[in-house]
Amino acid sequence: MKYNNIIAKMTLEEKASFMSGKDFWQTQDIERLGINSIFLADGPHGIRKQAIAADKIGLNEGVPATCYPTAATVANSWNLELGEKVGEYLGEEAIAQNVNVLLGPGINMKRNPLNGRNFEYFSEDPYLAGKMAASYIRGIQSFDIAACVKHFAVNNQEEKRMTIDAVVDERTLREMYLTAFEIAIKEGNSKAIMTSYNKLNGTYTNENVHLLQDILRNEWGFQGSVITDWGGSNDRVSGLLAGNELEMPTTAGETDAEIVEAINTGRLDESVLDEAVDRLLHLVFTTQKANQTNSAKFDIEKHHRVSQKVAEESTVLLKNEDNILPLKFGKKVAVIGDFAKDARYQGAGSSLVNPTILDHTMNCFEESGIISIGYEPGFERYGKKNQRMIDKACELAKQADVVLLYVGLDEVTEAEGLDRNNMKIPDNQIDLLYALHEVNPHIVGIISCGSAVEMPWVDKVQGLLHGYLGGQAGARAILRILSGDVNPSGKLAESYPLKYEDTPSYHHFPGNEATVEYRESLYIGYRYYDTAKIDVQFPFGYGLSYTNFTYSKIRVDKRGVTFHITNSGDKAGMEIAQLYIGCQSDKIYRSSKELKGFIKVFINAGETKTVRIPFDDKTFRYFNVKTNTWEVEEAEYKIMIGASSADIRLESELFVEGTDAPLPYNKEQLPSYFSGKVQQVSLAEFEQLLGKSVPEANWDRSKPLGYNDMxxxxxxxxxxxxxxxxxxxxxxxxxxxxxxxxxxxxxxxxxxxxxxxxxxxxxxxxxxxxxxxxxxxxxxxxxxxxxxxxxxxxxxxxxxxx
Structure with a gap:
């Protein structure tokens, strides 16, 4: 232990008190020993340090801070350097607000598109999410404060999130739901991690020894502090035994007394408490240095411009029929849609940032060079139908060369604590689109939302830009892309199904009353659509540019793959090349392709660049449930380089020697998993995969209500x-x-x-x-x-x- 001399001077009561917060946002201080409080604040895409005192409960307004694009947006950039830059600027602002621990980034998988908090998470792919998270963490922690990666783990819905039991097999847990955390810990070196509210296979994550001890500490070598989500402690002593240091917020000494009693009665050895105190002291002392060595101010305008740059590089061009974009010089545009006037730029809940500056589309036209002939809201923001607004919008559209139609989801549809009811954009907005198309078919849609939506109306727009939730400068960023000042380079970090019913977890989200069963196993997102051969609206990794890129000359060796990319168009631009692998053996079930690397390169018009994507320790591995460790199957592997998961440009093969592990499955007993058609997996087959019975899915109404009932x-x-x-x-x-x-x-x-x-x-x-x-x-x-x-x-x- 690092702080034996201090711990030896602490009373049992002081050590116990140190394990819970002082108030809603600060850790406990012990003045006589020189232990000061440190401040924790929300901040996945901007600092939310509440403006009122830290002992006031609730989601109160924060001190003004730069609202950067959300994680779902920045993931579309596929740019690790950009992610690290966002982290650095977040870290600088945290210092300015005397924040020691920044509660983010969030890296839960997008198992289902209806998760109301998907805007706060990076991707449906664990490799992309993990790499982006590690880049954020490196940037945040370059200022000596701590990032706190969250929510550990398998927190993939908001409905019943504090009580639901996620039932998932071990291989799926490791490969899909923990890999991003593994990368964040090993490559990002996150100093803290936040446990999720939910249970995992019957045990609350904050008390889950397998999760916190076997995997996090013993396997990954995590030396930092484990922090509960706010109010996420069930049994305080069980949490401490599992490896949780800090319970937030304060319980006014109630759980401190439980720790003392557990030691006095022999349930808890005091050495376990001492180790927890030591780890938390390290977090306190190392993050306190930040406030002494770094500046207490930041350049508001500079940070706003950085936010704009991030939004520009993260916006995705989904459709560009007849090259309607960029807008030709002199074209008259009608601006229609409530989101043009009042930008939708962030999600809702604990990550709600009070922006320092806020750009709105209608205020940015003059500098864009785009000629606007007027604006009409066209629809009521919260879904109420209004034919008069549609009629006025149509009259304006008749006078324009091009209609810029701003549509999306409102602030209360995508929010922490709630899941969406459907994948649709509200009917009143679609009614407007169809009416506009009747009078002017030259429509460019601009979508503002933080997650996937159905687009049965996509044939009614010539151009389609998805800005996701672009932060406080997102409106200006969109105009720069529309005008051609910026060549779009974002690509989707999640698949867009044709309809919600096509999603692999459709029948098992958000679960029943007590449990949610992950019957689809590994097959989420593109892993399912590509393997089961389900058509999608837009595939994972998809995005257009104002130029064209061609791929050639693939060369594969044991350490990686090299190839050429040529910008065959007439504009400079950035291309995101993606490495997928596919095991050619059918002895172990796997998806047809898995992302194992990516790179973003800037290429001038007519230029060719040689690109290399190296293999790493995750390229060929799978988790073997018989050996309980990572193994490599000996087989031929297809090496694929793509512009998206569905647009493979180059292919080669490589024979890889294996680790000679026993086969983990009986193929005849798991037909759905070996075929990839997992929407209708039977209970018997799922139990075969789990290796145990599935717990009761519904609440027991015969018993009196207890502590863990909602x-x-x-x-x-x-x-x-x-x-x-x-x-x-x-x-x-x-x-x-x-x-x-x-x-x-x-x-x-x-x-x-x-x-x-x-x-x-x-x-x-x-x-x-x-x-x-x-x-x-x-x-x-x-x-x-x-x-x-x-x-x-x-x-x-x-x-x-x-």
């Missing part, structure tokens, strides 16, 4: 009070939506409806303690007066202790 489950409560609580919440949610308070309604659903009962204590910073929760449970379970009296007595006791 507040939403009060609808089944035995006591009338419990059912009244449920219906009151439902009514309040409906009423808030009805009067236009959609964000507040969403916050209610996120922070109350889906919260487990223990969260009432864990998330209120000590205002409510667990004995009070006991009283509340008595009330909802049918003992109204006894429970109310119990709550009152405990509240009186709490006041006396203060």
């Amino acid at each position: 507040i939403a489950q009060t609808q089944y409560a035995k006591g009338a009070f419990g059912r009244l609580v449920y219906h009151s919440i439902v009514f309040a949610h409906w009423f808030l939506q009805k009067i236009g308070k959609r964000s507040t309604a969403n916050l209610m659903k996120m922070s109350i409806f889906n919260m487990p009962m223990r969260g009432i204590a864990r998330m209120t910073a000590g205002i409510v303690n667990m004995p009070m929760v006991d009283g509340f449970l008595m009330m909802v379970n049918g003992n109204l007066f006894k429970g109310a009296l119990h709550v009152l007595k405990e509240k009186i006791k709490q006041k006396k202790r203060k």
